[in-house]
Amino acid sequence: MAPSPPDLAWTLARAHLSRRRTQNLLTVLGIAVGVMVLIAALSLTNGFTRALVDATLRASPHLSLTAFTPAPRDPALEAEMRADPRVTAFVPFLGDKGLLTRPAGAGRRAGVDFTTLFGVTPEAANVLQLSPEEGTLLRTLGQNEVLLGSALARSVGAFTGDEVRLLNSGQRRATLRVKGVFSTGNYLIDSGYAFTSLGTLQALQDTGTISGYQLRLNDPEAAPQVGDALTRTRPYSAVPWQNLYGTLLDQLALQKRVIAFVVFLIVIVAAFGIANVLTLAVFEKTQEIAILRAIGATRGVILRTFLIEGALLGLAGLLLGNLLGLGISAYFKVRPFQLPGDLYFITALPVEVRWTDLLWVNAVGLGTTLLAALIPARRAANVEPARIIR
Numbered sequence: 443m444a445p446s447p448p449d450l451a452w453t454l455a456r457a458h459l460s461r462r463r464t465q466n467l468l469t470v471l472g473i474a475v476g477v478m479v480l481i482a483a484l485s486l487t488n489g490f491t492r493a494l495v496d497a498t499l500r501a502s503p504h505l506s507l508t509a510f511t512p513a514p515r516d517p518a519l520e521a522e523m524r525a526d527p528r529v530t531a532f533v534p535f536l537g538d539k540g541l542l543t544r545p546a547g548a549g550r551r552a553g554v555d556f557t558t559l560f561g562v563t564p565e566a567a568n569v570l571q572l573s574p575e576e577g578t579l580l581r582t583l584g585q586n587e588v589l590l591g592s593a594l595a596r597s598v599g600a601f602t603g604d605e606v607r608l609l610n611s612g613q614r615r616a617t618l619r620v621k622g623v624f625s626t627g628n629y630l631i632d633s634g635y636a637f638t639s640l641g642t643l644q645a646l647q648d649t650g651t652i653s654g655y656q657l658r659l660n661d662p663e664a665a666p667q668v669g670d671a672l673t674r675t676r677p678y679s680a681v682p683w684q685n686l687y688g689t690l691l692d693q694l695a696l697q698k699r700v701i702a703f704v705v706f707l708i709v710i711v712a713a714f715g716i717a718n719v720l721t722l723a724v725f726e727k728t729q730e731i732a733i734l735r736a737i738g739a740t741r742g743v744i745l746r747t748f749l750i751e752g753a754l755l756g757l758a759g760l761l762l763g764n765l766l767g768l769g770i771s772a773y774f775k776v777r778p779f780q781l782p783g784d785l786y787f788i789t790a791l792p793v794e795v796r797w798t799d800l801l802w803v804n805a806v807g808l809g810t811t812l813l814a815a816l817i818p819a820r821r822a823a824n825v826e827p828a829r830i831i832r
Contacts, residue, residue: 451746454734459751462719466755469719472712473759474766477807480705481767484799486774487701489792491694497627498687500571501591501635503656505665506681507673512536512651519676523657528668531568532657536561536643540610542590542636544600553599557636559588559608561643562656569658572624579622583639588618592625593633608646616646654678709807712759713814716752720818724748745823752815753808760807764800771795 459466507519515534523529538559546552560566567581579589588608590600600606600620608616618638625632644650659668662683669680684691734744771793778790 451743451750454743454747455750455754459754462723465719469712469715469755470759470762472715473709473756473807473811474762476705476708476710476712477760477763477803478766478770479708480702480803481764481795481800482770482774483701483705484698484803485767485771485793485795486779486791487694487698488794488796488799491698492794493790493792494628494690494694495687498631498690499662499683500626500628501624501631502683502686503569504659504662504683505657505669506654506686507657507669507678508654508681509652510677510679512649512653513677514651516676519655519672519678522672523655526668526672528659528661528664530658530660531565532655533562533565533569534640534652535566535654535656536640536647536649536651537653538610538612538643538647540608542594542598542600543607543609544598544604545607550599553597555594555597556634557590557594558634559610559636559638559643561638561640563640566637566656569656571658572626576622576624579624580637583621583637583642585639585645586616586618586642587621587638588642589621589637590623591632591635592623593629594636595620595623597633610646612647614646614648616642618642706806709810713756713810716755716811717814717817719755720748720752720815721821723751724818724822741823745819748819748822749812749815752811752819756808756811756815759811760804763807764804768795 520532523532538561540557540559542553542555542557544550544553562580562583564581564583567577570577570580572580576589583589588606590598595601598606602620602622604620606618606620608618610616624637640652657668659665665682665684666680669682672678673680774791775793778792780790
């Protein structure tokens with residue numbers, strides 16, 4: 443059986459693209475640059491978001507169960523949490539706010555700052571993701587000892603071995619010895635959190651109750667579901683980390699959408715390049731199109747010819763843009779962009795490439811280029827051979 447003849451639309455599209463090579467190359471480069479910047483920007487934004495969330499969760503539980511009114515430890519709830527495979531670890535806690543001061547002395551001025559103080563048991567080292575050394579300090583906290591966030595310690599001017607004075611929310615006073623300092627990389631936590639033993643804070647408040655429980659989960663994203671299941675029949679309020687840091691997450695999501703929209707404008711501008719190239723081709727080849735129509739080429743063939751040209755230019759730009767974008771992301775993964783930690787909470791900007799981002803970037807990019815090619819393609823298909831040849 444004789445081989446089928448090549449498709450006329452493909453043949454014409456290849457012939458057209460073989461000319462105007464410089465203009466076609468510039469159009470492809472324009473799309474590639476837009477896609478490259480879009481992939482790199484999204485990857486850096488993803489990495490920043492992930493690093494910030496990870497730094498936040500180092501000294502924050504995935505889920506907090508807060509009692510409606512302070513109460514003693516709940517053996518039934520603790521048994522259920524131990525049996526739940528989604529719960530990695532939990533710790534009872536007592537929360538308070540207070541004013542930390544360090545008296546002047548030894549050539550140093552007095553220091554003062556506010557803190558959120560948590561009284562915890564040694565199991566807190568399993569709930570929080572501190573470094574091994576800091577976890578050991580947290581696990582071995584003794585009576586009247588405190589573990590300070592690094593920025594809080596600098597603000598107060600108190601470090602390991604120093605004594606600080608605490609005035610809590612109930613106007614009770616205590617003198618605490620600094621056991622050590624912890625650092626999460628999140629300035630908001632490092633500048634505001636401190637930990638002491640549960641017994642120390644209970645003695646200061648003259649109570650035997652706790653505020654609730656803090657939990658670490660296998661999957662942090664499942665915190666709302668686990669909280670609902672554990673508190674459905676109990677007088678506790680579930681506070682997932684997503685609720686606690688909801689404003690932060692919303693701001694990061696909005697930031698990503700704004701960056702994606704602004705950078706995507708580059709792709710749209712490049713798509714106009716495709717429309718420009720094809721529009722010029724239609725003007726130049728109007729007579730050829732009329733002759734093709736006169737000898738039997740249908741409007742569908744002409745339409746497909748220019749759509750194929752637009753698709754090939756778009757695909758070439760997308761392919762090159764993907765390679766460049768992934769290459770830049772790989773470079774920043776090897777040599778992260780350095781950031782001032784006190785301003786951005788992290789010292790380096792990591793990269794996280796998500797396949798979902800790549801899919802929608804390529805899908806939207808291809809759709810945009812096809813739409814840009816559709817207008818000149820329809821113009822070419824509507825050429826009237828009788829009017830042009832006459």
